[in-house]
Amino acid sequence: MELVTIDDIRAAADRISGAVVRTPLLPCPWADADRPLWLKPENLQPIGAFKLRGAQNAIARLDERSRSRGVVAYSSGNHAQAVAYAARTFGIPAHIVMPDVTPQVKIDNTRGYGAEVVLVPIAERESAALELVEKLGAVLVPPFDHPDVIAGQGTIGLEIAEDLPGVELVLVPVSGGGLSSGIATAVKTLCPGARVVGVEPELAGDARESLRAGTLVDWPIERRARTIADGLRSQLSDLTFAHLRAYLDDIVTVSEDEIRTAMGVLATKGRLVAEPSGAVGLAAYLSRVGDLPRGRTVIVVSGGNVAPSLLADVLGA
Amino acid sequence: MELVTIDDIRAAADRISGAVVRTPLLPCPWADADRPLWLKPENLQPIGAFKLRGAQNAIARLDERSRSRGVVAYSSGNHAQAVAYAARTFGIPAHIVMPDVTPQVKIDNTRGYGAEVVLVPIAERESAALELVEKLGAVLVPPFDHPDVIAGQGTIGLEIAEDLPGVELVLVPVSGGGLSSGIATAVKTLCPGARVVGVEPELAGDARESLRAGTLVDWPIERRARTIADGLRSQLSDLTFAHLRAYLDDIVTVSEDEIRTAMGVLATKGRLVAEPSGAVGLAAYLSRVGDLPRGRTVIVVSGGNVAPSLLADVLGA
Incomplete structure (x- = not known):
């Protein structure tokens, strides 16, 4: 590897x-x-967390054409806010899939960075994110892998x-x-x-x-x-x-x-x-x-x- | 001026x-x-406060001979800790005059930086500091003036x-x-x-x-x-x-x-x-x-x- x-x-x-x-x-x-x-x-x-570094680098690495179609992430934590914030610095759309049990403050913060938040039952968040990737031609930004x-x-x-x-x-x-x-x-x-x-x-x-x-x-x-x-x-x-x-x-x-x-x-x-x-x-x-x-x-x-x-x-x- | x-x-x-x-x-x-x-x-x-910048500069500006005799300050607040900490970086003694009503935690912190703390009735702190300056040939580091x-x-x-x-x-x-x-x-x-x-x-x-x-x-x-x-x-x-x-x-x-x-x-x-x-x-x-x-x-x-x-x-x- x-x-x-x-x-x-x-x-x-x-x-x-x-x-x-x-x-x-x-x-x-x-x-x-x-x-x-x-x-x-x-x-x-x-x-409020290191996650911005990885998200920023991952989005910066995309070629301009892919990037312009936006990014997708699924997270209820700091990665959601990192991708939303980083996407805004590039002026591209971010779609963040969050479990519908996510505390309102985290939803609000992520929306505050200009992201589109999609709430789904927790078991569906990965599949919902992949669906969005497919539908929008957007790129998935994973939290660590x-x-x-x-x-x-x-x-x-x-x-x-x-x-x-x-x-x-x-x-x-x-x-x-x-x-x-x-x-x-x-x-x-x-x-x-x-x-x-x-x-x-x-x-x-x-x-x-x-x-x-x-x-x-x-x-x-x-x-x-x-x-x-x-x-x-x-x-x-x-x-x-x-x-x-x-x-x-x-x-x-x-x-x-x-x-x-x-x-x-x-x-x-x-x-x-x-x-x-x-x-x-x-x-x-x-x-x-x-x-x-x-x-x-x-x-x-x-x-x-x-x-x-x-x-x-x-x-x- | x-x-x-x-x-x-x-x-x-x-x-x-x-x-x-x-x-x-x-x-x-x-x-x-x-x-x-x-x-x-x-x-x-x-x-824990900006005061270190001023204290560090004031002590650095002293000629080596004066500095070696140490510094004196009177303060119960951040200036006390700033002078104590800065003096330690120069390896010189610091004598900090504090009112005898100073909370123990502030006394302990200042001593923790290696300073000699002198407790006096609040009305006497300036005169006590000047006495120390006289006695030790040390330099007074004022908090702002x-x-x-x-x-x-x-x-x-x-x-x-x-x-x-x-x-x-x-x-x-x-x-x-x-x-x-x-x-x-x-x-x-x-x-x-x-x-x-x-x-x-x-x-x-x-x-x-x-x-x-x-x-x-x-x-x-x-x-x-x-x-x-x-x-x-x-x-x-x-x-x-x-x-x-x-x-x-x-x-x-x-x-x-x-x-x-x-x-x-x-x-x-x-x-x-x-x-x-x-x-x-x-x-x-x-x-x-x-x-x-x-x-x-x-x-x-x-x-x-x-x-x-x-x-x-x-x-x-």
């Missing part, structure tokens, strides 16, 4: 420059002295390597594996001495189990859906699994309580609003000291789209 | 580069179409002009006037078409009154202390007043409720934790539409050191 290369990631960086925020590394003076810490705040992208999406997310790793060449550990959330594949590819290529470790909720620890088993392990959705980290309920694809086997050093898991605590620390000490999925890296840093190498550490805060009530709740705890 | 120049600010930028975060401009897709909005998140500096501090804060304006040369409006909090003086100097010099407007709480609207009157107006501290924005209770000095008269276009004021609402919007839509003082710019943007010019707007989010309970409170409201 052909893997994404550092050249693909460099090309993606040129392509998406100006359309995404080049996030800084934020030093954390409150970190342990022997594990100096920087946060990579991808929650500060305009849509595509080289252009992986290369786009990989630009985060490129920026880490540029800003902190002596990085020793990068902690990155793992769900479908687009983000972790891209970042691991970039960081391990540019900083071979660094370790890249994925982080999953214990309650959705399927990627960890797959990597240990050496083969993709299936956890039914009801099992993965138990975690509060709603962005980390997807499973690896063959493509992302191949990247993680090639480049990822390890995966650790964190508990739901550890995730909530980390959200609170990010808010009070990092002044960042993170969604649960965006806080798993810090949860591992705070709670899995024994399982992680020491040294200069970067944590990818992947997103910040969280219900105000949940944020208030972790602050009050 | 000699004012800080753009050359002073450029020199400050070179001097503090690497020691402070070069914060990005964050585009806000949720803003009004005719008032496109970017946030300048100075709450993401390592100490100094050209080097103003030039350091002005680097924010330089970065705004670099990143968005077509900026039309900059909203900046006003307290002692160091931040607003520096930013107004940089922005009005580099982008003469832009307007720079200060924002104050109504309950601490002394700078607005001073600018209208054309002379420094004194509000007793009990009157200024009513606002929730604890970082905006200082008054202008002759030096900062002169800068604001030369460069600031206007000052608007916002209510306490408007500040709280803006804190909530920054958290939920901007994914940023702001202290009340850091939210006044957005409060003006949201609530003073009629008083502000339209067009490309930058809001300086000056700091994010807020009690978790207050943040939880504005989120639950």
Whole structure:
């Protein structure tokens, strides 16, 4: 299987420059002295999550004729908003298929970026999306299972390597594996001495189990859906699994309580609003000291789209 | 009176580069179409506030021999942490005089950066600081009333002009006037078409009154202390007043409720934790539409050191 290369990631960086925020590394003076810490705040992208990088790159890669017919995506989460927002920067139509149980605020946000939202029963979202692709001649933008999406997310790793060449550990959330594949590819290529470790909720620890088993392990959705980290309920694809086997050093898991605590620390000490999925890296840093190498550490805060009530709740705890 | 120049600010930028975060401009897709909005998140500096820029520049400007004897500051707020943190980057001692009523968390934070904290009755803090200066041969770093501090804060304006040369409006909090003086100097010099407007709480609207009157107006501290924005209770000095008269276009004021609402919007839509003082710019943007010019707007989010309970409170409201 052909893997994404550092050249693909460099090309993606040129392509998406100006359309995404080049996030800084934020030093954390409150970190342990022997594990100096920087946060990579991808929650500060305009849509509140890293997903914009992959969507922007995937759409930029289309030839102009295909692109003009628009794009389709199915998602109830950050990918929906990423595709809608990216499509608007190209002035092309976006059709987003969402389950009819999607919270109204996410529907409104996606429509707010100018997308056409199509609500369908949850079991029909894939088929509805493929129907739209067929009918409109539009292109489907997948959330993680595509080289252009992986290369786009990989630009985060490129920026880490540029800003902190002596990085020793990068902690990155793992769900479908687009983000972790891209970042691991970039960081391990540019900083071979660094370790890249994925982080999953214990309650959705399927990627960890797959990597240990050496083969993709299936956890039914009801099992993965138990975690509060709603962005980390997807499973690896063959493509992302191949990247993680090639480049990822390890995966650790964190508990739901550890995730909530980390959200609170990010808010009070990092002044960042993170969604649960965006806080798993810090949860591992705070709670899995024994399982992680020491040294200069970067944590990818992947997103910040969280219900105000949940944020208030972790602050009050 | 000699004012800080753009050359002073450029020199400050070179001097503090690497020691402070070069914060990005964050585009806000949720803003009004005719008032496109970017946030300048100075709450993401390592100490959680812009104050680091001025302190770092002021200490860098000292000759090595004076500097080696250390620095002194009196403050219970962000300036204390800024001087402590900056001194540590130079490996020199910092002595911070704080009122003995200062909340323990602020004392701990300042000590955490390696500073010696001296607690005194509130009325004695200035004299205690001057005594330390005398005794140690150390240098006093003032919170705003100094050209080097103003030039350091002005680097924010330089970065705004670099990143968005077509900026039309900059909203900046006003307290002692160091931040607003520096930013107004940089922005009005580099982008003469832009307007720079200060924002104050109504309950601490002394700078607005001073600018209208054309002379420094004194509000007793009990009157200024009513606002929730604890970082905006200082008054202008002759030096900062002169800068604001030369460069600031206007000052608007916002209510306490408007500040709280803006804190909530920054958290939920901007994914940023702001202290009340850091939210006044957005409060003006949201609530003073009629008083502000339209067009490309930058809001300086000056700091994010807020009690978790207050943040939880504005989120639950």
